[in-house]
Amino acid sequence: MAGGGGGTxxxxxxxxxxxxxxxxxxxxxxKLLPRAxxxxxxxxxxxxxxxxxxxxxxxxLQRGASTGDRRLPVPPEASLSSHGQSVQNSGGRLVSxxxxxxxxxxxxxxxxxILQHGARGDxxxxxxxxxxxxxxxxxxxSYFKCGQRAGCPARKQVQQSDADPSRLEIxxxxxxxxxxxxxxxxATPAANSIDDDTRRNTTSHRRLxxxxxxxxxxxxxxxxxxxxxxxxxxxxxxxxxxxxxxLFIPSPACSQSELLSVAEAEAEAEVPELQPDASTxxxxxxxxxxxxxxxxxxxxxxxDGKIIPFRVKFCQRQDxxxxxxxxxxxxxxxxxxxx
DNA sequence: GTTATTTGACCAGT
DNA sequence: ACTGGTCAAATAAC
Numbered sequence: 416m417a418g419g420g421g422g423t424x425x426x427x428x429x430x431x432x433x434x435x436x437x438x439x440x441x442x443x444x445x446k447l448l449p450r451a452x453x454x455x456x457x458x459x460x461x462x463x464x465x466x467x468x469x470x471x472x473x474x475x476l477q478r479g480a481s482t483g484d485r486r487l488p489v490p491p492e493a494s495l496s497s498h499g500q501s502v503q504n505s506g507g508r509l510v511s512x513x514x515x516x517x518x519x520x521x522x523x524x525x526x527x528x529i530l531q532h533g534a535r536g537d538x539x540x541x542x543x544x545x546x547x548x549x550x551x552x553x554x555x556x557s558y559f560k561c562g563q564r565a566g567c568p569a570r571k572q573v574q575q576s577d578a579d580p581s582r583l584e585i586x587x588x589x590x591x592x593x594x595x596x597x598x599x600x601x602a603t604p605a606a607n608s609i610d611d612d613t614r615r616n617t618t619s620h621r622r623l624x625x626x627x628x629x630x631x632x633x634x635x636x637x638x639x640x641x642x643x644x645x646x647x648x649x650x651x652x653x654x655x656x657x658x659x660x661x662l663f664i665p666s667p668a669c670s671q672s673e674l675l676s677v678a679e680a681e682a683e684a685e686v687p688e689l690q691p692d693a694s695t696x697x698x699x700x701x702x703x704x705x706x707x708x709x710x711x712x713x714x715x716x717x718x719d720g721k722i723i724p725f726r727v728k729f730c731q732r733q734d735x736x737x738x739x740x741x742x743x744x745x746x747x748x749x750x751x752x753x754x
Numbered sequence: 755g756t757t758a759t760t761t762g763a764c765c766a767g768t
Numbered sequence: 769a770c771t772g773g774t775c776a777a778a779t780a781a782c
Contacts, residue, residue: 543759545774558773562758572773 539563539591541571553577567592 542562548555554575561569568589576582 544776546760547772547774550771556772570773 539569549574554580561591563591 539561540563541559543557543559545558546555547558552574554577556572556574559571559573561567569591570588572586572588574584574586576584
């Protein structure tokens with residue numbers, strides 16, 4: 416690990432925080448089981464929190480002991496949201512007169528997460544605003560802005576790994592300022608309480624094939640927990656994957672291209688599986704009431720390139736009376752595998 | 755008509 | 769000069 420004792424301690428606290436969130440997820444799922452559609456948004460919120468905590472943990476590790484327990488630096492809002500004025504060039508095209516289009520990420524506010532197939536990403540709503548071929552890379556890089564609330568400076572870049580096309584390398588840049596917005600509302604477009612911005616941004620649903628917007632496959636608690644989405648999946652990426660195998664929870668936290676590509680993939684996939692890593696295949700009891708699954712994620716430092724593997728364990732113990740479902744979730748750092 | 759995505763051009767850091 | 773990041777017009781989808 417690049418950091419010293421101080422940074423590591425801070426990261427540990429954040430990871431514990433993430434574990435608390437997963438426990439909340441357990442409670443919510445148990446309570447909302449009969450009304451799983453309404454509960455989906457709250458689950459999304461908790462998973463978002465988990466993701467955020469992990470992100471901050473990584474940032475702490477990157478900073479090391481010298482910086483103590485400071486929070487993630489938030490990029491100056493103005494630098495991301497003020498784009499200056501535009502003028503028309505000779506061809507009639509609007510040419511921006513803004514300055515500072517390209518921003519440095521040397522402030523450490525970025526971090527990369529590598530997701531494999533089946534691993535769940537964050538649950539924010541992202542809007543794609545660009546795609547770029549990168550020199551020396553087989554796959555284009557996609558650029559996303561947070562679309563959850565206007566003005567949120569958070570961005571992410573998604574690129575399919577050259578070495579392992581089954582991996583998505585996701586770089587998060589900037590902190591979300593949309594936390595105040597209750598995610599459950601975001602995830603339930605039908606709710607009357609959501610504000611106009613949110614309602615506008617959740618209309619990506621309308622472009623979905625109806626069969627995917629409300630998939631009949633999402634009927635059980637296990638389905639919800641095991642469901643995975645690809646948070647930055649573009650059609651071009653999808654074409655490169657020969658055998659997609661994931662199930663999907665419809666959520667406004669995905670862009671149109673994400674939903675559509677997953678929809679197409681879902682049509683081809685026979686059985687939803689969550690086996691992102693064959694070396695630690697999940698112990699599955701398909702028909703039994705007890706089951707457990709693992710989702711593997713990796714965090715990679717932008718500074719030293721170190722990859723820190725984690726796995727999230729979901730398991731359920733259910734009594735024979737089938738009244739109390741005991742869904743557990745646990746975040747586990749996979750020791751001895753930092754590289 | 756509205757909204758999201760695509761894509762070529764622009765801009766700035768290296 | 770090259771390259772990556774962003775903008776915004778054009779296009780697609782609904």
